[in-house]
Amino acid sequence: MPKVTREHRTARRDQIVSAAQRCVNERGFHKTTMADVIRESGLSAGAVYSYFKSKEEIVSAIADQALSTIAESFEGILATEQPLTPLAALRATLEHVVRIAEQPGGDITRVAPQAWAEAMHNESSLSIAQDKYGLLRGHFLAVTRRAQADGTVDPDIDPEYIAQVLFGLVPGFVLQRLILGDVTPESFTTGLAALLK
Amino acid sequence: MPKVTREHRTARRDQIVSAAQRCVNERGFHKTTMADVIRESGLSAGAVYSYFKSKEEIVSAIADQALSTIAESFEGILATEQPLTPLAALRATLEHVVRIAEQPGGDITRVAPQAWAEAMHNESSLSIAQDKYGLLRGHFLAVTRRAQADGTVDPDIDPEYIAQVLFGLVPGFVLQRLILGDVTPESFTTGLAALLK
Numbered sequence: 412m413p414k415v416t417r418e419h420r421t422a423r424r425d426q427i428v429s430a431a432q433r434c435v436n437e438r439g440f441h442k443t444t445m446a447d448v449i450r451e452s453g454l455s456a457g458a459v460y461s462y463f464k465s466k467e468e469i470v471s472a473i474a475d476q477a478l479s480t481i482a483e484s485f486e487g488i489l490a491t492e493q494p495l496t497p498l499a500a501l502r503a504t505l506e507h508v509v510r511i512a513e514q515p516g517g518d519i520t521r522v523a524p525q526a527w528a529e530a531m532h533n534e535s536s537l538s539i540a541q542d543k544y545g546l547l548r549g550h551f552l553a554v555t556r557r558a559q560a561d562g563t564v565d566p567d568i569d570p571e572y573i574a575q576v577l578f579g580l581v582p583g584f585v586l587q588r589l590i591l592g593d594v595t596p597e598s599f600t601t602g603l604a605a606l607l608k
Numbered sequence: 609m610p611k612v613t614r615e616h617r618t619a620r621r622d623q624i625v626s627a628a629q630r631c632v633n634e635r636g637f638h639k640t641t642m643a644d645v646i647r648e649s650g651l652s653a654g655a656v657y658s659y660f661k662s663k664e665e666i667v668s669a670i671a672d673q674a675l676s677t678i679a680e681s682f683e684g685i686l687a688t689e690q691p692l693t694p695l696a697a698l699r700a701t702l703e704h705v706v707r708i709a710e711q712p713g714g715d716i717t718r719v720a721p722q723a724w725a726e727a728m729h730n731e732s733s734l735s736i737a738q739d740k741y742g743l744l745r746g747h748f749l750a751v752t753r754r755a756q757a758d759g760t761v762d763p764d765i766d767p768e769y770i771a772q773v774l775f776g777l778v779p780g781f782v783l784q785r786l787i788l789g790d791v792t793p794e795s796f797t798t799g800l801a802a803l804l805k
Binding site (some may be wrong): 437438439442521529530532537540541568571573577580583588590591594 | 722
């Protein structure tokens with residue numbers, strides 16, 4: 412038996428996550444079964460279960476994949492040497508969201524509303540969503556603190572409140588993009604800039 | 609047989625909608641069946657089906673119930689004689705959302721993520737969600753036009769873009785309230801006001 416390398420394991424895991432994403436996008440989280448994911452992945456049941464015990468774990472992995480690229484995007488945002496504005500940070504984030512949504516393999520952002528829905532009546536999904544939300548909002552908290560230090564945002568306001576608003580704009584953008592289909596990072600940040608004037 | 613009055617029909621319809629809301633909040637949209645709704649409502653299957661043909665129709669009615677009170681709330685917001693600001697309109701809307709969420713009978717806002725999820729892979733749910741979203745954003749468009757006329761918002765920016773942002777803050781607030789539980793109309797509008805300075 413050949414030795415299974417770490418690269419091989421990662422590639423297989425990605426193969427399962429991509430298969431699950433296609434299933435969820437096509438028929439929804441609830442109608443997707445582990446058997447569907449196994450079939451779509453082209454791997455054996457034993458192989459798939461050795462990576463993921465349940466659909467919830469796979470959806471969590473889909474979210475992690477998107478979130479890790481978002482974390483990198485925030486590193487880039489925070490690396491700027493100019494005074495950082497919340498508007499620039501939001502715009503870069505929305506552009507990143509659209510970029511990953513338009514990758515081949517299906518729009519990953521369509522999984523998000525299904526994860527939110529599941530969190531409404533499933534304790535373990537709620538706890539997963541709380542972790543991801545906490546992480547994402549943490550990035551906006553870092554942006555806010557930096558903007559307060561740079562003097563582009565009032566330093567006397569609790570940065571958590573400002574992070575709530577900046578982070579809150581992301582699902583608001585994602586949902587309008589998925590449901591009404593007419594928002595773009597350009598239109599959204601133009602609208603926000605008009606309010607900030 | 610007694611004549612069925614319009615009041616009687618409305619009361620029965622409300623009874624079914626409330627029963628459905630309890631079911632969806634408890635076990636989720638997907639696990640809720642028409643049989644569950646019938647049992648929970650205490651009415652006969654024939655009676656329930658004479659009002660609603662499917663779960664999708666009932667969820668649409670739950671949303672309509674919430675949206676009609678929101679429409680009234682916007683009438684109040686637009687009736688002010690002072691110059692209208694987007695911040696005041698958003699705050700009034702979020703306070704209204706929390707008020708209806710805290711009504712007895714279960715948090716109606718928990719149905720929203722399930723409607724969004726369903727819209728991701730069900731054409732008729734998508735079309736319902738588009739209608740409701742269009743309506744809601746229309747209220748913020750009216751607010752924006754009024755604010756532009758009042759001089760509190762730059763009149764040279766496309767009001768649709770500004771409405772996208774204001775409306776986008778609502779699901780962003782609702783989701784953080786449901787998932788992280790730490791946002792309030794006060795914290796959220798304080799954060800937004802800090803950005804607007």
